[in-house]
Amino acid sequence: MEKKPSQSLLNVYSQENLLAVLDRISDAFVALDRNWCYTYMNKKAGEIFGRDPISMIGKHIWTEFPEGIDQPFYKAYYKAMETQQYIYLEEYYPPFNKWFENNIYPSAEGLTIYFRDITSRKLEEQQIRIDKARLLKAQEIGQLGYWELEKNKDVIWGSEKACELFGFAPVAAEIPISKIEPLIKEIDKVRSAGQKLIQEHMKYDIEVQICPENQDIPRIISAKAEIAEGLFGNNKIMGIIRDITEQKRIEMLENLEKSVLQHYVQPDSSVEELITFLLNGLRDIHPDMLCSVLKVENGRLYNWSSPHLPEAFNKEVEGTKIAIGYGSCGSAAFLRKKVEVSDIFHHPYWDHYMEIIKNFDLRSSWSYPIINSKDVLLGTFAIYHKSIRELSKEEENSIDRVRRILVYVMERKLAETEAKLYKEKLELVFNSTNEIMFLIDIEKDDVFRFSTINKRFLDATELSKEDIEGKLVEEVIPNPSYSLVLSKYKEAIEKRTTVSWEETTNYPAGEKKGIVTISPVFNEDNECVNLIGNVHDITDRKKDEEKIKRANEKLKINNELIIEKNKKLKEIAWYQSHKVRAPVARIMGLINLIELNKKNGDSNDDLLGYVLQSAVELDEVTRDLVEKISDSDAL
Structure with a gap:
């Protein structure tokens, strides 16, 4: 038996005209009797449900679509039937994963429902809400206020933040320009920028100071604007403002x-x-x-x-x-x-x-x-x-x-x-002392550089400050002295103690000898950063010591010569007392005997022979004595 639309519809339209109209409309359309059975379903509804419209006539809606029971549409249908009141409903239908708009018309014979798939529109609305929320959040995070001004009008519409920045209630509202201008300290700057925007389309990007309503402390705001285009028309200025007081303060x-x-x-x-x-x-x-x-x-x-x-x-x-x-x-x-x-x-x-x-x-x-x-x-x-x-x-x-x-x-x-005063005092002492003093900076990889020297250093070496300060130690002190110096520097650092040594170095002033003493200086990180040194110049002392040494050696030789000469003199004295005196004594005795014989008239011939013999002996002794004296004088 062929299924037919409800008699109520046929009473209004001829079946042929009615079917033609309902199938051509873009909305989906269904009709239900009081028993919840389909009496009509147009082509669009069949496409949405995925069913053949003709085959659905006489079938129970909740038998065919049990998943719809207790859904919002289910409840709305029953309510419309009970109250016999028209109901409009937009609702999401989970079984189809779609949004539908429903116009539900009740009658004594059942329900007539027009509905359409509004999923695309709902998604667009949802995206608009998301975008709006994002925009509001961005404005909140960026502390941005939004405002609009229509040309030739004397009010400005401001967002909540815009109104709040000017000291008004934080509610989006239209504020008369006459209430805003007195709060702006540089109003001429604002007016000039606005005229240039409108007349010359120049960039509106300014910073001005304002005194918000009922506040004592002025604020600095940044304002940007442009003439609206597109959907907004071209008779409106749209802009943003932001409180940059804190930013400016920090800058x-x-x-x-x-x-x-x-x-x-x-x-x-x-x-x-x-x-x-x-x-x-x-x-x-x-x-x-x-x-x-x-x-x-x-x-x-x-x-x-x-x-x-x-x-x-x-x-x-x-x-x-x-x-x-x-x-x-x-x-x-x-x-x-x-x-x-x-x-x-x-x-x-x-x-x-x-x-x-x-x-x-x-x-x-x-x-x-x-x-x-x-x-x-x-x-x-x-x-x-x-x-x-x-x-x-x-x-x-x-x-x-x-x-x-x-x-x-x-x-x-x-x-x-x-420190400057202390340094001046220190420099006074530094340059007043008779000791050579210097400060060495220690750089990485055991590089040693002269930092400061005193006047005595320059006087002793005849070098200039430029020749020493800032120079590497090896550039000032030549080898072989530098090798000794470097080893002593490292010893002082490693042992963390004062080290002294005697050093000889050639400078323009000549060869200099000195006793060098250095002490390491360590920083808070236990790194040796400086060496403080002084040199006791012993050049003159060394020269005096050399003179004394030579004098002592000469004195020693002279002493030895004197001893030798004394020895010779003793020998001469002994010789005189023993060798010379004997023949002299004999001669003197013989002379006495000759004198006695002469008085007695005795002969002296024998005695004269003895005298001659003693004289010859005396002559030999005298020659030996002269030779010894010559040897002594040679000493």
């Missing part, structure tokens, strides 16, 4: 740090100049801050640099006592911690200066002790404001960063100044 602080460090390395820069430079830089970032640095001297605080405070005030508080009640600085120095006074006139830390402070337009202050790495109090760093207020987080961050720079610069510059 300015970084630039300040670089500038301070560049100023710091200048050899003639003083501590006072560096402090003043830093305080002025901080005020450029925060114009409302009045900055001051006091230094500790003899247990009190004295002005070091206070470029933003009245000179009369500085004089009144000069020599502040380090104790509680003597202003923020005296109290901070005593407590050795930060002191915050948001209302000077009503704070006990200012009791001793209350009469003084009344004469000056200062209402709040913050003071920080400046303590170096050795826990020594150097001074205080203070910030004053002309109003009763608290510091913002950004201001505290700036102050903390500047304070760290201040401590760093002050500690090192003071240390440098102290």
Whole structure:
């Protein structure tokens, strides 16, 4: 038996016209009787269900599609049937993995349902929602505010963030331009950029300072805009704004740090100049801050640099006592911690200066002790404001960063100044001593280089500073002396002790002899970085020792000659007393006998012979004696 559409439809249209219309419409169409059986299904519905429309007539919907039971469509169909009210429904159908739009029309005879596959549209809507969420998240992360302005209108539409940046309620809304312009400090800059954008299509990318509604602290915003095109038409300006106050603050602080460090390395820069430079830089970032640095001297605080405070005030508080009640600085120095006074006139830390402070337009202050790495109090760093207020987080961050720079610069510059004075004293001693002194830098791979020498070194060697300082040791000290020097350097480093040796080296001043003493210097990493040396010049002493040696050798020879001569003289004396005297005595005796014989008239012939014999003997002895005396004189 052939299945036919419901009689109700045939009552309105002829079967032929009705089927033609329903099959041509783009929507899927089905009709159900009160027993939930299909009375009609058009071609589009059959394509969606994957069924033959004719074969579905008379079949029960939930028997054919049991997976649809308890789905939202199932419930909507029953509700429409019960209430006899039209229901519109967009819902996801898991069995088909598709979204469907349903127009459900109930009647006494059943349901007529028009539906269409809206999966593509839903996916597009979902993507739009995702893109919008991403855009909102990006704006949130980037702190971006979005705004629109239609040409020739006097209101601006702003997103939540845009309104919030200007101090309005954080709700997307239209804000009259007349309420926005007074908040912009550089309004002419904004107007000029807007005119160039509209008239010349020039880039709108500016940074301006604003004072948000009901806020005391100004902000810096970046604004970018362009004329809308495409779907937005060309009668609208669309733009974004972003609070770049913190970014600018950090950039300015970084630039300040670089500038301070560049100023710091200048050899003639003083501590006072560096402090003043830093305080002025901080005020450029925060114009409302009045900055001051006091230094500790003899247990009190004295002005070091206070470029933003009245000179009369500085004089009144000069020599502040380090104790509680003597202003923020005296109290901070005593407590050795930060002191915050948001209302000077009503704070006990200012009791001793209350009469003084009344004469000056200062209402709040913050003071920080400046303590170096050795826990020594150097001074205080203070910030004053002309109003009763608290510091913002950004201001505290700036102050903390500047304070760290201040401590760093002050500690090192003071240390440098102290080291400079010490060096000058050391150089005075260094160049006043009669000892040759030098400092050796040790580079990698046991490379030794002269770093510093004293005046005595130059005088002794007749070399110039350029010939020595900065030169390698081997370039100054030639071999073979260098080999000895190098071995002694290494010995001192390895044994970590002072080493001495005697050295002879040829310089332009001639050969120099000296006793060299070196001591190694080690750094915190236990690496030997320097050798300190001195040379005791013994050149003259060595020359004197050589003279003495030669004189001693000559004296020794002379002594030996004298001894030999004395020996000869003794021999001569003995010879005289024994050899010479004997013939002389005989002759003298014979002469006496001759005289006696002559008186007695006796003959002397024999006696004269004896005299002649003794004279001959005496002559021989005399010749021997002369020869011995000649030998003695030769000595």
